[in-house]
Amino acid sequence: MVKSQQCEKAAVKKGPWSPDEDHKLIAYIQRYGIWNWSQMPKPAGLARSGKSCRLRWVNYLRPDIKRGSFSKEEEEAILKLHETMGNRWSAIAATLPGRTDNEIKNYWHTHLKKRFKATEPVQEAQVFNDKKKFSETEIFLLGEAPKASKLETTSTSSSSGPVHGDHNKDQIAEQNICASETFGELQSLWAESHIVRYSEAIFTDPGFTLYNDASNDYWVNLSMQAEIDGI
DNA sequence: AACGACCTCAACCGCCCTGCT
């Protein structure tokens, strides 16, 4: 481990991801699935650490990610869940389809923290701050998705079949706002219900069979570009 | 228009947990 980390350190690139890197990662995952984050970057043609790839995928490239501002309902849910769960962002994220822990964490720090402090000065995370105290039952009752295997969690923690089942479709489809230009295109396509089939196909099929009915989808374009580039 | 203050959020870091041998 130490050795591999050292080797990794020597060549890994850091900082913002380029569109080229994005489409390399997407194309690789599309073709081979997620099998080992730490070993994927090299065959994918990326000079990134496995962690960096994972983070990029989970927080940004995953096709089921909701973008845009949080709704009132989501805001309230975050406040309520934080009250009981504390800073367990991943658990909170599991109850908000399409939202990542990072996004929720950021949103909390930038928007909700002040409000929380103003209204709830004492209670913060009293009950559930220690995650070891969480039983499966408690997690279930709070609405967190059942824990899957590591690989499943990685590729699907909020994206594959059972977890992302039908009840998420509408919520995903509702979204049409996006912060970035490229993902604005992507998200506007997610807004159409047929796009949901993309994510289903991609994440339920190890071969990531893509439907071919959205020719201008950014995500697909990236993948196709990567194919052209010979990844 | 220029500048500084403030805000946002993508990305990194380091620790911890889990699974495998």
Added chain:
DNA sequence: CAGCAGGGCGGTTGAGGTCGT
């Protein structure tokens, strides 16, 4: 049981954007 490797999580940082003066 112990050690190792990989993945997940929460905290933090800093670059870029926005706002106010």
